Amino acid sequence: MTDLHAEYAPAAPPAQLPRQPLRLSCVVPAYNEQANIEGFLRALAQTVRALTPDFEIVVVNDGSRDATHELSLRLAQELPLRYLALSRNFGKEAALSAGIDHARGNAVLLIDADFQHPLEMLAEMHELWQSGYEMVYGVIADRAAESGAKRMGTQLFYRVMNSGSSVKMPPNAGDFRWMDRKVVDALKALPENNRFMKGLYAWVGFKTVALPFVPKDRAAGSSSFNLRRLGSLALLGLTSFTTLPLRIWSMVGAGISLLALAYGLWIAIEALFFGNPLRGWPTLAASIMLFSGVQLLSIGILGEYIGRIYEEVKRRPIYLVAHDEDRSPLREHEREPS
Known part of the structure; x- marks a missing residue:
């Protein structure tokens, strides 16, 4: 393990019975990703097949205004895909919640469709899950490519959050993570509508371990997260998890x-x-x-x-599904406790 592993990882989990065979749900939120979606989903499927033959990819189209919808429907004919099209843009937190709600595997991977989350880390995440960890999350090890304002804002946000809340969030942790079914069920049981996912991951607890990584450049397009949207997300986190x-x-x-x-x-x-x-x-x-x-x-x-x-x-719903194309090989009755 690297030094960053040692910094974030708790003591090794106790020995346990072997887990059930892996049935993996890959949740992929997508917003205006027509330039990336086809290449990414094919690369993701190829990577996951090396880990298990039993998997599904849950693509959540968060109100895209490009050809993401048409491309996803076409790919659903070729890949083990479940495609959810939300009725409008509800935001990434809602899209992640939709994917988590519809995932059927005994493990769930959250990963972005822009190639910034390295696919080569999935094998190590799988090994850590097999060893007993219930949540494996990526930690950004180097933010040198980001603007100075964003780096300062990120540092200030985590400092304020961790000084004013009993729930400690690991700095620079994102949505790139591998979760056991019991973590997924715990997240689904949380009733709030204003969902700040980074805080919810920390709140549910369980045995966790960090994996440092350096985000790759986007294969195409530009991020929809500008400073205004990041500021709104930070305000949501502050008002949701600290007074x-x-x-x-x-x-x-x-x-x-x-x-x-x-x-x-x-x-x-x-x-x-x-x-x-x-x-x-x-x-x-x-x-x-x-x-x-x-x-x-x-x-x-x-x-x-x-x-x-x-x-x-x-008590309005977090999201609304306008289209559900279910070509997943995993079925609800197949799910067993890990």
């Missing part, structure tokens, strides 16, 4: 109140004992503007949490 923003703003409010009280006492003492006339109209105006801004920001932070509550109580 640290509320606690920080409570402390800010308490600090400003103490400063205002001290300043008021100083003005009273200065007027009573030194006879100085009451001055400070500019200071008063600036103070009013400051406190107004603080109040509005506080209301905004509260509103984010209330908005999450509002979304949850409506």
Whole structure:
């Protein structure tokens, strides 16, 4: 194991009975991946066949506006494919949830369709699963290719999340992971609609191990995750797994109140004992503007949490499936406990 393995991996899992023969479900979310989808699915099928003859590929089309739909339907005639087309773009978290909900294997692989997740790591993931680990996840070992703003934002996000939540998320871990059926069933049992998957993976626990990797360049096209969408995802994670923003703003409010009280006492003492006339109209105006801004920001932070509550109580489905092309060789009744 590399140093990064040692950094993230817990103690080796206890000896256990041999697992059932591998029946693998590969969940592949896709959004506007017409340039990659055919080559990737064929390469994925070839790689997985070396591990087991019993597998399915669950492609989740998250409202693509290109030819991803037509290509996936054609590939379903040739590959052991289950193709789910969502009714619109619900986001990657919902697409992953849809794939997890429909996966039938006793192990589930989550992998992107853009070739950035290395297929050559699947054999090692399989070995670790066979040895007793219940979740094997990829950790990005080198972010040098990313912009400085994205690297700084990522570091700040994980620092805030891990300091304000009892659930510790490993930094730089993503959606590239291999999960045992018991982990999949635990994720399916979680009821929330606002799903921040990286947090949910950490929350369910189980025996986990990290595998460091360097993301490859996209074979074609460009990522749909811009800074705005990444910021929205980070905000979802913060409001789903930590109340640290509320606690920080409570402390800010308490600090400003103490400063205002001290300043008021100083003005009273200065007027009573030194006879100085009451001055400070500019200071008063600036103070009013400051406190107004603080109040509005506080209301905004509260509103984010209330908005999450509002979304949850409506109990709308996480996603809607518009088309389900089921050519998978795996069937529900074949599933056995691992």
